[in-house]
Amino acid sequence: MAALAKSITPPPPTWTGAAFCKWQGVSCDPAGKVTSINLSSKSLSGTIPPEINQLSALRSLSLQRNHFSGPLPPLSNMPTLEQVYLDENAFDSIPANFLSGLTSLQSFSINNNTNLPPWNIPTTLQDSTSLTSFLASKANIIGQIPDIFNSLPNFQILRLSYNNMTGTLPVSFARSGIQTLWLNSQGTGFFGGIYLLGTMTALQSVWLQSNKFTGPIPDLSGCTELSDLQLRDNSLTGVIPDSLTKLPKLQTVALQNNKFQGPMPSFSTGVQVNLGNQNNFCLSTPGPCDPQVTALLEAAGAMNYPMALAETWDGNNACQQWTFITCDKGSVTIVNFAKQNWTGVISPAYANLTNLKSLLLNDNSLVGTIPRSLTSLTQLQILDLTNNNISGKVPEFSSSVTVKLTGNLLIGKDIPLSPPPGMGTSSSGSGGSDGGGASSSTSPWVIIVPVVLLVIVFSVLGFFAYKRYLKRQNEKYRSFSSKKTTGFNIDPFKDEQKSPGASSDEKGSNGKGSNDYHIYDGGNVIIPIEVLQVATDSFSEDNILGRGGFGIVYKGQLHDGTEIAVKRMESSLISDKGLHEFKAEIEVLTKVRHRSLVALHGFCENGNERLLVYEYMPKGCLGQHLFHWKEMGIPPLNWNQRVTVALDVARGVEYLHSLAQQSFIHRDLKPSNILLGDDLRAKVSDFGLVRSAPDGNYSVETRLAGTFGYLAPEYAATGRVTTKVDVYAFGVVLMEIITGRKALDDSLPDEKSHLVTWFRRLLYDKEAVIADLDPVLRSAMDEDSFKSIWKVAELSGHCTARESYQRPDMSHAVNVLSTLVEQWKPAPDDEDSFGQELDMSLPEALQRWKANEDTSSTMSFNTNHSSSNMKPPL
Secondary structure (H helix, E strand, O other): OOHHHHHHOOOOOOOOOOHHHHHHHHOOOOOOOOOEEOOOOOOOEEEOOOHHHOOOOOEEEEEEOOOEEOOOOOOOOOOOOEEEEEOOOOOEEEEOOOOOOOOOOOEEEOOOOOOOEEEEHHHHHHOOOOOOOOOOOOOOOOOOOOHHHHHOOOOOOOOOOOOOOEEEOOOHOOOOOOOOEEOOOOEEEEEEOHHHHHOOOOOOOEEEOOOOEEOOOOOOOOOOOOEEEEOOOEEEEEOOOHHHHHHOOOEEOOOOOOOEEOOOOOOOOOOEEEEOOEEOOOOOOOOOOOOHHHHHHHHHHHHOOOHHHHHHHHOOOOOOOOEEEEEEOEEEEEOOOOOOOOEEOHHHHHHHOOOEEEEOOOOEEEOOOOOHHHHHHOOOOEEEEOOEEEEOOOOOOOOOEEEEEEOOOOOOOOOEOOOOOOOOOOOOOOOOOOOOOOOOOOOOOOOOHHHOOOOOOOOOOOOOOOHHHHHHHHHHHHHHHHHOOOOOOOOOOOOOEEEOOOOOOOOOOOEEEEEEEOOOOOEEEEHHHHHHHHHHOOHHHHEEEEEOOOOEEEEEEEEOOEEEEEEOHHHHHOOOOHHHHHHHHHHHHHOOOOOOOOOOEEEEEEEEEEEEEEEHHHHHHEHHHHHOOOHOOOOOOHHHHHHHHHHHHHHHHHHHHHHHOOOHHHHHHHOEEEEEOOOEEEEEOOOOOOOOOOOOOOOOEEOOOOOOOOOOOOHHOOOEEEOHHHHHHHHHHHHHHHHHOOOOOOOOOOOOOOOHHHHHOOOHHHHHHHHHOHHHHHOOOHHHHHHHHHHHHHHHHHOOOOHHHHHHOOHHHHHHHHHHOOOOOOOOOOOOOOOOOOOOHHHHHHHOOOOOOOOHHHOOOOOOOOOOOOOOOO
16 A cells, blocks of 8 residues: 555545555455555546555455556456446556456446557456446457356446457357447447347347448347447448337437338337438338338348348339349349359248249358248249258249259258347348248348358358340441441450451451450440441530540530540550550440449440440549649539548449459549549549459559559559559549649659658648648538548548558448448439349430431531530530
C-alpha cells in the first residue's frame, strides 16, 4: 500500500501513515488485510505499481475515471479478486499473463483506454468461472472473441464496441445466458451469420451495427426479453422473420443499410423502428409479396439468401430485371443459379413456380435431397443438379423431364443433415417439407456428416450478365454484308482468320478481309456502318466528344432518339496493339454487364475501320468535373456527389474482380475513364487494357500498360499484376476526388507533384488534410462532412499502400463507402438486364432502319442531317 501511495499523483489526502485500513477508499477485513480499493473519479494520475498483486485478500479494485498511465495493473494470480474497474484512464501497456489465474473474478471493466497497444482477449479468462460481465469498449482490442463461454455459466454482459475486432460469433454463445451483447462499430468488423442469436434466449440488448455480418435474421421467438436490437450497417439479407415483430418487450430496432427482402415488416405500436431506404422490400408498405416473389425468396432462403440476389432482387415483380430469372408473359420460366458456389439445400418452394421450364442448380455446393414437390411442375423440361452433393432417392419425374445428376456421389444414400446451433425454424425458410427436401425446421445453412466434408464451402458470389436483348440480332443483320460492312464477335486469344465467304468487295484498303471469330453466348449486335453514319451525321466534327489513343469518340442519335457514343479507330492506328485493345473491349463487355460499367451496344468493322458503340454518358468524364469545371462553365461536384461517384466506381471494379463469372483486372482506372450520366452516377469505361485476373494470390506477367501516376509500384517495377493494381489506382482517384488535384502535376514543386507521395504524408494530420482539401469542399465543409471526408482519406491511404498485400480488396472499399452513401436503386427504366430480355430501343432502331432504308428520307446520308439536338455536351 505504501508503494501504491507513492506512485499516485497527487496522493489522496488521508493516505499517510502506516494505518492504511483507515485511508479513504480502502477497506480491510478483520485480519487487517486490504479487501477493497476505491479511487474512482479522483482526478488522479501516476502509475499502478506491480506490488498491487501482493494484496492477497483484495476483492474489489476501482480506479475508473482518472488519468493513470503506464502498464495496466498486473492482475494475475489474485484468487480473491472479484471486481475490477479501470475505465477512462490512459494506461499504455499490458503486463504479461494479464487476467490469468483470477478464479473469483465476477466483473471486469476497461472501457475507454485508447492508449493501450493492440491486444487480444486472453483465453485464460475461461478460468474465471464466476465472471458475469466483461466491458472493454474503446480499448484497442483486436482479434476474435475467444470461444470460452461454455466455461462461464453465469456470464451476462459483453461490451466490446469501437475496437478493431474481427471473426465470427463464437459457437459457445449458443444457449448462453448473455443479456447484453454490444459488438458494434469495429474497425475491421465481425462477419458471418448471426444465427446464434436465436438460441440466446436471455438477450435484452443487442448492438451489432457497423460490422460485416451476412445472412438472415434467425427466428427470435425464444428471445422474449429482447428490447433493443441494432443491426444497421451490415450486409444482412433475407426476409425479416415475423418472430421479430412479435417480441413482447421490443422497444427499438434498427435495420437500415442492409439488404433485407420480402414483405416490409409491421411492428407493434410503440416500437421505434428504422428500416432506412436501402433494403429491397417487395412493397413500400406492409403486406404479402407476389406469389412468384415469395417462392423465389423461399428458394433463396434455402441457400442462405446470397448477396448477389439480395442486391438485385428489388420490387414485387420477379420478371423485372431480377438476375438469374427469365420470364415469359409474366411467368417465371427459367431459374439459372448455375456455377455460383452457393451452399444450402434445394427448396420445395420451386414447385410454386408453376410455369417453370428450366431449373439450373449445377456446379454449386448444395446438399440434402431432391424435393418430391418438384415432380408437380408440369412444364418442367430440365432439372440440372450436376456437380453438387445431393443425396437420397431421386423422385420419379415425368419422362419429358431431363434430370442431370452427374457429380453427385451420394445420390441414393441417406445422409442426415444437422443445422448449426441456433438456426431452428424460421418463417422465412424453405417453405416446409414435402418428404423430399429439407423440412421446415432445417436451416438454410447446413452441416453434413464428415463423409461429405469434402465440400469446400466458399461464399464466392458471382453473376454473369447476359445481353439477351441483343442476342438475336447477329443473323438479322448479316444481310448488310453486301455493303462492305461486316460485324463480328471477338475472342482476343484466337488468331485472325480470313472469312471463307469474304469476297474481294468485302476487303478494306489494307487488303485484309473480314475476320471470322468465335461467337459468344450473349453476343452483341452487329451494327451496319450506314446506321452509324446517319446517327453521327457522317461523323461530323460537331459531334466529337473526345479524342484518345484509340481514336475519336462521337456522339450519335438513332432514328428513335436513342443516344449513343461511337468510338472510331482511325486507319493510321490499326496495329497489333490497337487491334488487341479493340478485341479486348468486346471480349470483356460481352461477358460482363453491371450498372456501374459502361454498356457496349454493338460494334462494326468497315474495311480498315473498327467501331465500338456504347451507351451515351451525357455528363462527360469525372476528370472534367474535378479539374476543368471552371473552364467548362459547369458547377463543381459537392462532397455527396463525389463520394457517390466513388462508391459507383468501387462497385464496378468489385464486380470485375470478384462477382463476374470470370474475373478481370482493369489496369487503367483513372478519372478520364469514369463517365457520368445525367444523374451524375458513375460508370467505369475503357476496357482495352483489361486482363483476366489470376486465381488466388498469384500474379500474372504482362506488358506494362496504363497511365503514370496510377500505376502500382510492384506493377511498374515488375510488370506483374493482380487485382491490387486496380485497388491502388482507385486509391489515387479517391485522393483526386478529395483534393481536386491530378495524380501527376508538373506545375507544382517536386515534393507535391506526385499526389500519392504528398497526400499520404498528410494522413497523420487532420488539420493538414483540411488545409489541402479541394477549396470547393472546404468552403462547404461541416463537422459531419469532414468525418466522411476523413474516412475516405483513410481509405485512400490503405488502397495506395506500397505493398500490395497491405491493400484491401475492392469489397472492403465498397463496405466503407456504402456506409457514407444512400445506396442507389436503378430507376424502372434502367437498362441493366442482368439476363432478362427487355424492350431495348437499339435493336428496335436497327429494325426500323432496315425496314425503311429505301423509303425513309429522315435516314438518308445527307450531310445536312439535323444536328440541332446532337451537340456534344460538356
